Structures are given as structure tokens and as C-alpha cells.
Amino acid sequence: MIIYLIFLFVLLALMVGAAIYSIMQKDLLYAVIGTGVISLVLSILFFILQAPDVALTEAAIGVALTTIIFIITIRNTVRYEDEHDRKENK
Amino acid sequence: MKEVLEIIGALFVLLGGIFLFLGGLGIVRMPDAYNRIQAGTKATTLGGMSLILGVGLMETSWLIKAVVIIIFIAFSNPISSHALARANYKRKNFPYLKNTKGVDAYKDAYLNENKEEQS
Amino acid sequence: MIQIIIYVTFGFMVLGIIFSAWRIMKGPTAADRILALDTLTTISVSGMVLLAYVFNRFIYLDVALIYGVLGFIGVLVIARYLEGAL
Numbered sequence: 001m002i003i004y005l006i007f008l009f010v011l012l013a014l015m016v017g018a019a020i021y022s023i024m025q026k027d028l029l030y031a032v033i034g035t036g037v038i039s040l041v042l043s044i045l046f047f048i049l050q051a052p053d054v055a056l057t058e059a060a061i062g063v064a065l066t067t068i069i070f071i072i073t074i075r076n077t078v079r080y081e082d083e084h085d086r087k088e089n090k
Numbered sequence: 091m092k093e094v095l096e097i098i099g100a101l102f103v104l105l106g107g108i109f110l111f112l113g114g115l116g117i118v119r120m121p122d123a124y125n126r127i128q129a130g131t132k133a134t135t136l137g138g139m140s141l142i143l144g145v146g147l148m149e150t151s152w153l154i155k156a157v158v159i160i161i162f163i164a165f166s167n168p169i170s171s172h173a174l175a176r177a178n179y180k181r182k183n184f185p186y187l188k189n190t191k192g193v194d195a196y197k198d199a200y201l202n203e204n205k206e207e208q209s
Numbered sequence: 210m211i212q213i214i215i216y217v218t219f220g221f222m223v224l225g226i227i228f229s230a231w232r233i234m235k236g237p238t239a240a241d242r243i244l245a246l247d248t249l250t251t252i253s254v255s256g257m258v259l260l261a262y263v264f265n266r267f268i269y270l271d272v273a274l275i276y277g278v279l280g281f282i283g284v285l286v287i288a289r290y291l292e293g294a295l
Contacts, residue, residue, distance in 0.1 A: 003216045004263070007256075010223050014230050021234060029287070033233065033242050036283055040253055047257060047272055050264075055272045060279060063250075067283035071290050100214045103259065107218030110252050114225030117232045117248060123240050126232075130244050134225075134251040141218070141255045145262045148211075155270050159258065159277050163251070166281035170247050173288040178240040180292045 008048055015041040026081045032070045039063055092150075099147030106141025109133050123178055124185050131171035138163050218259065225252050243287050250280040 015038055022034030039062025046055035116129025139160050146156030185194060229252065232245040254273050261269035289295045 003219050007219055007223060010226065014226065017230065017234075029239060029290075030242060032287070033246055036246055037230070037233065037249065040249060043272070043276070044253055044257065047260060047269065052266075052269050052272050056275055059272060059276045063276070064279045064282045068286050071286050071295070075290060075295055096211060100211045103218050104214050106255065107221035110225045110255060111221035113248055114228035114252070117245060118228045123238055123244075126241060127244055130229075130248040134248050138251050138255045142258050145258050148262060152267060152270065155267075155274065156258070159254070159270070159274050162274070162277040163254065166277065167247075167251065170281040170284040170288070173285050173292075174240055174244055174247070177288040177292040178238070181240075183238060183240070 004048070008045070011041050011044055011048075015045070028074055028079055028081065032067060032074070035070065036063065036067055039066065095150065096148050099144040102140050102144025102147060104144075106137045106139075106144060109137030109140060113137060122185065123183060124175060127171055127175050127178075131167055135163060135167045215259065215263065219256075222252055222256050222259075239291055243284055243291075247281070247284045250276070250284075254280065 018034045018037040018041065022031045022038065025031045025034065039058065043055045043058045043062065046052075046058055110133075113130050113133035116133060117126050120126045120129050142156050142159050142163070146153040179196070179200070184197060226249065229245045229249045233242050233249075236242045236245065254276050257273040257276065258270065261267075261273065286295070
């Protein structure tokens with residue numbers, strides 16, 4: 001059972017790291033990728049906590065719908081928070 | 091018979107795990123975005139298919155749904171890999187080539203096409 | 210025997226997840242990060258199937274099935290956006 005706890009703790013650390021990354025990132029496209037990682041890990045956590053129906057809903061909404069809506073928003077507005085970030089990232 | 095199938099399925103699961111690890115290692119170690127696409131998509135496709143087939147062999151009544159998941163992985167992973175490589179090429183991140191002239195045959199056609207559109 | 214093999218496989222999967230997360234954090238271009246997200250999705254689908262075997266529930270395979278169907282749509286949309294064709 002200890003190996004599943006290690007798996008769980010790695011996933012929790014990954015989720016917290018992805019949340020911090022998604023907040024601190026200046027490029028909004030990379031923040032959307034961080035949101036995708038959060039949704040993925042959250043789905044596996046619901047799975048481990050024995051709630052497959054919630055995991056199913058989270059997988060359907062978090063992966064497909066949220067990403068598409070955020071990408072359409074970024075396309076219609078701007079990708080970078082500041083203008084001078086445009087030079088650093090390709 | 092059941093024990094033999096369980097042993098074979100466990101070996102498939104171990105092989106799948108090794109290939110998933112090699113895919114992650116290739117993502118870290120490869121020098122170029124295209125090499126990373128090769129390592130990260132092909133190795134994990136093989137690893138995932140092998141692992142799911144191994145689980146389907148260990149529990150024989152799960153085999154049909156496992157084969158359905160394998161079919162979906164075999165459809166969806168090459169599509170995303172192809173779209174990714176194409177998008178990276180259209181952003182003018184050309185492949186890392188050393189001492190190989192004329193290998194990238196799409197580059198000249200793509201640049202000519204762009205030139206015609208601009209003029 | 211089978212228990213040990215499943216433990217070793219989970220160890221390999223954890224290493225793959227850590228490497229992919231490192232590439233998402235570090236990667237120089239946008240394509241690297243999206244590729245790492247795609248790899249993370251495939252590893253997670255495999256992990257879900259193996260966890261379904263560990264918990265011995267047939268219904269848990271449905272989550273992996275939905276993830277296998279829908280997981281590539283996000284990658285496809287981001288790739289089309291980067292190409293400029295969306």
C-alpha cells in the first residue's frame with residue numbers, strides 16, 4: 001500500500017507545482033497548459049479516492065471544454081501580459 | 091491456464107512500464123523539438139498499448155474494453171503528434187540538421203509557397 | 210511476483226511523470242510543453258488502467274476510456290492555435 005501513497009504524494013506535489021506555475025507564468029498559453037496538468041492530476045486523485053463518476057466528469061470538462069474555451073479567449077484577446085515578454089518566449 | 095496468462099500479462103505490464111519510462115527519458119535528453127516529439131509520442135504509444143494489453147490478459151473478462159482503449163490510443167496519439175510537428179514547422183522552427191544537405195525537402199517548397207503568397 | 214512487478218511499473222511511471230513535468234516547466238519552445246502534456250496524458254491513461262486492476266473494479270476502466278477519447282482534443286486545439294489556423 002505504501003507505493004500508492006508515494007504515487008499519491010507525487011501527484012499532489014505535481015498539482016501544487018502546476019498551480020503555482022500557472023499563476024506565476026507571464027505567457028497565458030503556458031498558463032493554460034498548467035491548467036490542463038491540474039485537471040489531469042485532479043482526475044487521477046478523484047480516481048484514487050474511489051469516486052469514478054466525479055473523475056469522469058472532471059476528465060470530460062477539464063480536458064476538453066476548459067482548454068477550448070481558454071484558447072478561443074486567448075485568440076480573441078492577447079497572448080502575453082506585457083509587451084516585453086514577447087521577445088523572450090518563442 | 092489462468093496462471094500462465096497472468097504471468098504473460100505481468101511481463102507485458104513490465105514492458106509497458108519500461109517504455110513509458112524511456113519516453114519520459116527521451117523527452118528530457120533529446121536535443122531538438124522534433125526528436126522530442128519522436129521519443130515522447132512513439133515510445134509512450136507502444137508503452138501504453140503494451141501495458142493495457144497486459145492488464146487485459148491478466149483479467150480475461152476485461153479484454154474487450156482494453157482492446158477498445160488500445161484502438162483509441164492508436165488513433166489519437168499519432169494525430170496529436172502530427173499536428174504538433176506541423177504547427178512547430180509553420181512557426182519556422184526548422185529541424186536541427188548537421189552536414190545533411192537536401193534532406194529537408196519540405197523546406198524549399200514551404201519557403202517558395204510563402205514567397206508567392208507575400209508577393 | 211505480480212505484486213512486485215506492479216510496484217516496479219508504478220515506479221517507472223512516477224519517473225516518467227517527473228520527467229514530463231520537468232519538461233513542462235523548462236522547455237524552450239511552446240511545442241515542447243504541449244508535447245510533455247501529451248506524454249503526461251498517455252502515462253496517466255496507463256496509470257488509470259493499472260489502478261483499475263489494483264482496485265479490482267471493472268467500472269474504473271470507463272474513466273481511462275473517456276480520457277483516451279478526449280485527451281487529444283486539447284493538444285489538437287493548442288496546436289491549431291500555434292499554427293495560426295484556428
